[in-house]
Amino acid sequence: MTTEKDMLMWDETLFRESDIFELDYLPDYFPHRDNQLNSIRYALKPTVRGGRPLNCLLYGPPGTGKTSAALKIFDELKEYTDKVITVKVNCQIDSTRFAVISRIYKSVLNIAPPASGVSFNRIFDKLAKKLIDTDKVLIVVLDDINYLFYEGHADEVMYSLLRAHEQYPGSKIGVMAIVNDPEVIYGFDKRVTSVFLPEEIEFPRYEWSEIDDILADRIQRGFFQGVVSDSVREAMTDYVAENGDLRVGIDLMKRSGLNAEKRSSRKIDVEDVNKAYAASRSLYLSRMFSVLTDHEKYLAIQAAEAGEISAGDLYEKFRDHTGIGYTRFYEIVNKMVSAGYLTADFSGKGSKGRTRMIRSGFKKEELDELLK
Template identity: 60%
Template sequence: MSKDMLLWDETLFSNGEILEFDYLPDYFVHRDSQMQSLRFSLKPALRGMRPVNCLVKGPPGTGKTTAVMKVFNEMKEYTDNVVFVKVNCQMDSTRFAVVSRIYEQLVHITPPSSGVAFRRLFEKVIKYLLDANKTLVVALDDINYLFPEGHADEVMYSLLRAHEQYPGARISIIAIISDVGIPYRFDPRVGSVFLPEEIAFPRYESDEIGDIIDNRIRHAFFQDVVSSEARDKVVSYVDMTGDLRIGIDLLKRSGLNAERRARRTVSVEDVEKAYEASRLLHLCRNIKSLSDHEKTLLRLIAKDSSLQTGELYKAFHEITGLGYTRFYEIIEKMHVSRLINADFSGKGMRGRTRYVEPVPDSKDILKCLE
């Protein structure tokens, strides 16, 4: 057997768990001011007061969710009177789904997905909080996904004004927004009670990226497994995309590529090969979260981006039987999610004509839809 060949029980990873997306790192740096702002905003909860709401915003992969979860974990050590709940709005994208997730995390029972009125479920959540005399802090992660159909305002309004109908209810919201260049706006009725502390998470600088990647390499791999050239390549890809999650996924895939080739070191070639898969990772995750009808529309757009909205609707209706209102809602949702661009061209016989085109490469979209 070749001396470079890895045996079945051999691996390049000393602790591969560090490279998983849901891993909460002990080493979390370059976000001190943001962490302090979160702590200051939530501190009133320790004294039985309603915490200050927060709007956490920044590009994808800049540590927003990690910072919130680490502060949650810190506070859990100091109080039993505050319940911390995180909701992934990409997966739970309606008012009922959000409240169902909150209920599930409070009482550890999953409510039925149908047959239960929103009001009844919401009252159960409030009753639990009042009976237990607990404050609820909800992190609405990727709240972007609630905006297109008005669900963001519905969720925020219900939670933030609960104390008006149920005196004594203490609920605070941390809205986490991935800033992808699409404007967002809360209804004035929500804005008047939200009044958040805004906490910005900028892109990591190149030296900060290098520091974080070095730490992950040091703790995830055995010594001298990742070459300096491979490390620099990973850092350059993260610097180019601005998304640290891509770098962490690159490390994992690069290590697996090296193992597949039965090598004991990770090379630049392993990183480059991994990037082809990693760059599609988040696109495929976004597409996977879409409903069947949304995937149908996205497939039509990816196959022919020259269609006007009227022609596109006709093709969509023939396949799904859905009406124009639902068609328009899906268009808006995917526009906000940066899957498509649905701007008006300013051309056309009757005024402005709206063309719909994919933002990512059509081939990449169709690959994720396979």
């Protein structure tokens, strides 16, 4: 039975510090990523002595700490040198070469470039000269670089940044590309691949125990003592482990806290978490879905609509729709299976022996909701 002492007063809150549950919060405790952090340190080390960094490719599923790891190392680097300027470009927002260069220009020159009437080359020229005059090394993070491909700007951006020193001797620029799918780099043309030989740093999905550890730390910092019991935290971890996306975990903790506050409860219970997950999951699904190519989206939709479909039948639909052959179809399906968008099981029922049965990782209603 709920007693008065379990009730939250109107001016009370469960949150010790609400910033802790913001997605751009960079935590002090950043465990289970030591190898990745060390690889980034190694790639950026030359900059401490004023040299050009090694280029990097950070890849792995959503919410596995890629962006945060890069930002953590930048903070570290700034304690050793003031010769480095770091700029993070969110390519989903800045998806043309002009937008990317404007973002970099703003960070380096502390002023926005003219919005119109100036060419890319003029802006780049000023940027490169500024770097040379001030003897700074520039590190550009291209977060979600796949978005630069959609309008055909990826090669131009990479080419300009990575070959700048040919046109502007003395300029030092390195690129850190962040993606979900490392295959992205096969999309660059030769002029880029000859200069972009990145250190590839993988960010695998977190395991249950790793997620639980990270959530426990956030809970301790973010909520008052006693708000989240071990069993409630474990219920949260179970949900997050379904897809391994820590961003869902952070969102889930925050929403669960708000749900409990709404009930004026001093404690979060499992029901608050269940309710919160429904909302966090739709956030997760929309992010997951948005990174798929059109072909992948088509396969996800077909599989969800069918409930379960044999690989052969799915291929026929796919071929009729896209004209693409079996080998490529097979590659795409395998990739989607390993990323959790599809599941594939062999059944003994097929007329020609064992049939590979495909199911979608999305529920049909969830997809309908997303496609609305």
